[in-house]
Amino acid sequence: MERKVKWRTFWLVALIGLSVMTLVPSFVARDQLPSWFRGLFSTRINYGLDLQGGLHIVYSIDLDKAVDDKASELKRDMEAQLEELGMKGRVSTPPTPVGAVSVILEDAKNVEQIKSRVARDYDEIIAMRDCPANDDAAKSVCFRVSSDYAEGIKESALEQAIQTVRERINERGVAEPSVIAKGDQIIVELPGLDEEEIGRVKDLIERTAKLEFKIVDEAEVNGKVRNDFMKRVYGFAKSDQEALDKNITVDIDQWTHDESGRVYVDYYLRAKDRRKFLEHAEADEIGCLDVDEDRDPRGRYCNVTGRQVLLGYLEGLGARNPQLSLDDDHAYGYELVKPQDPKIDPYWRSYYLYRAVELSGSAVQNSYVYWNPTSNKPEVLIEFNRWGGRRFGELTGKSVGRKMAIILDDKINSAPTIQTQIAGGSSSISMGGNNPQQMQTEAQDLVNVLRTGSLPAPLRADSESKVGPLLGADAVNKAKFAFILGSILVVLIMVVYYRTCGVISVVALALNILFMMAILATFGATLTLPGIAALVLTVGMAVDANIIIYERIREELRSGKSVKGSVDAGFGRGFAAILDGQLTTGIAGYVLYQFGSGPIRGFAVMLMIGIVCTLFSATWVTRLFFEHYVGKGRKAPTISL
């Protein structure tokens, strides 16, 4: 028993030590800590937007707008068809229902032909509808963008939007941005921005993504030089001090066209993302936002993506060496490469592209992942619309063997090799690699990109809050004061009522709060104003467990039991009631966590953490204190309760 108590005391002291250490990064500036310490304890308590100020927007996809656009595209397509067929008539897009298209022909006998054409060309993306009853009804064909198609696009658009928004924001170096999906909404939280920057960020987020197809201009084919520009850049950067400083490395890309056996060689640069301290002017240039409350005159920390590193380097090359300046027909493109080997960090690589946009998102009708039974690998199928299919046929015809970059939002998503001319209006892209899981994910990503690009659906704010840091600070001060005063009162009640045992419970309560904060820091959870309310609430509720035990001990003492026996009985019998009581509050916390958002979620998290800590500190920790107070070692015949 004695040994056990010693061990338990040891563990408690260790736990307290660990908790204090965990909290250090939250209260001490990062650069004041030794590096070994930073490695061990790095996570810190995050302050919610309501405390530190910032932007919180809930977005949803404006599908109506996208469907409306699709209808306009169908209208354009139908007009072209009528002209081709030599039929007279007009096409309109009535405002209701959303996505409606009406083809009104001059000659009623053409109706059947148009109907079958529509059914053939747009089978999956439209649904026929009844024409409005008027004079034109007999010579009209009416349909609308189908809701199944729209819903399918919506899912892809949502996933893609989260990724795009995240990337757009990361490029801006905002510290700790949070972009998460909740149902069919996207919640964006950006701490600590000023008015002007909020405007810029919102603009960035609400922009629709743009899909483009461009051809890669490689350096060599079968050993013959085609365009040695990138080879020169490669040669220059290989031994350039600036490139070395920026951690830019060079590499060679090589692929074979299966049918002809031609070997293509391309040269490129690569760089990784990093966090860097930049001077303000430099930071402004790459669009890194200033999120620091107190402006450091020397500069600020920014996330610099590999793409920004490469972009800055390559664009500066022209000035340093005229031979290496980009001509008007070419442009650089950048791709984030995630190597299959998880040990290798993702990096950005450059592409040397023809500037001309060969095809854009509006050429794509739809896209799917499908499993190719022959190769037993997932592939991405792209369906083009009439115009797009024709254009794609021409493009692939003249570029067999080369790479085609698929670019969403100025970022190359993938650059597959064109194996044959594709004239059928649909094309399939096979995935590289051997890991089926990863291939499936990549295929789905590409489909998301293509679908999003084919039907750009803007994000529309459902709710929005901007919090200035001043009000938050005032609220925190008041909440802190309430916390302190409330705690003092609880301490008084406990100590006056339970004497020494009351003191024990107060110490346990203090440890309870310490553990709560430590857990908060360990998980990097967010402390919000309602979270502080939950902390205050926990102070009020945590002593309940002590009260239950103490009242029980008193009852046992009244019945004439010894101190030791009473304490044992109090802890033993009290536990069930404590557990039940805390768990029911926990249920409320859990449901709140599931349904709540933003600050309310912070409340729920804190409430649940509070329950876990209360159970621990009010039973295990208090019990340990009692072992020391009335334990065997000291034959305590009395108790101050």
Place this chain on the structure above:
Amino acid sequence: MSETHKPFRELVKPNGNFEFIEKRKTWAMVSLIVVLGCIAMLFVNKSTRGDYLNWTIDFKGGTELILAFENQDGTPHPVDAAMIRGALNDAGKSGFAVSNFAWKTEGPDGRAIEASGMLVRTPEFGAVKKEEGRAIAADFVSTFADPGILKASWSGDRMFVRAAGAIDWEAARDFFHKHNKTLREWSPENIEEFSVPSEGTEEYNLQFSVAGLDAQYQELIAKALGDDVVVKIQNVYGVGARAGEKLRNDGIKSLFYVMALIMLYLAFRFDVRYAPGAVVALLHDAILVIGVFAVTWQEVSLTTVAALLTVIGYSVNDSVVIFDRIRENVVRLKDKKFGRVINISLNETMARTLLTSITLFVVTLMMNLLGTGLVRNFAFAMNIGVVVGVYSSVFIASPVALAIHNRWFSGPPPKKK
């Protein structure tokens, strides 16, 4: 006895034998009347104040702005709410509410001062209303007939335009200015993107985004106050109508789930006799808290819902500790009737019930007195919840358990003709 301890400091005497159970019908009647009164109050509000409860924009949709007014030197500039109201009225705004809002802040000299602020609430959310947007789009099509507009449509505060030719930003700015909207500047990428047609279709895809509602109000008010006063936006909180609806549904759903889960837990942990008692008690508490919000016309926000759920959790917590004792005593006092056992258990746990409620009441009272906004609203609900929670766990939960026991678990109910 005094060998082991000094006399206890006691809130209630041990071995007290207050009759909770005998008069249970009286208590039930009192509660029923109060509950019905609370529900009636909702309808009274509906007919006299226009709505059941004082919903905030969380549930109704709308925007809440907190503005600060400063002189050029950074000192607070006191502003009259009536004047702001007048300015907004003149600008054709309606349905808004303006009230003073002060908080402590740091003055230009570093000392703590009281900031001069104003809280403006409006039922609007976006900068462009639906019909207004349609009218602007139609006007845009006719204004820019040269180069020709194929389509102009809004999404939020942003107008998407497909045009046959390029439109320059200055022309668009003047157009939007005519409609009292401020066009946001294009970024260099925007300018590049909007100045070239998309290949294939040869159309220009343009986007015009106008300054949000907050900027609109800021400008309106700043104009009314003149150049000497700096109007700063401190906080903006806006909820769209659709989001409001979703939040409301989530709130109702969460109340339902909490009750279902708690009932399940109690049925599993104790037995079916206890669960309904606790649930009746928590319903009683929830209705009473809502009733107080109805009577006092306090704001009901998402935080209030959070407080309500916490009150429910606490109410059950209170009942459960008593149930736990009843369960223990049923085994110990086999010879006694269930009603007696309950009464003994209630008396035994009385000290705990009161003391816990006092500590919780004290901390929430501090938050209520010292906190601001959300915290205060939360604490107010908790204060009421703690009081009614104690009452209901003693006078409602246990008697209901007894009633269920008598009705279904002990043969025919006794002493009934």
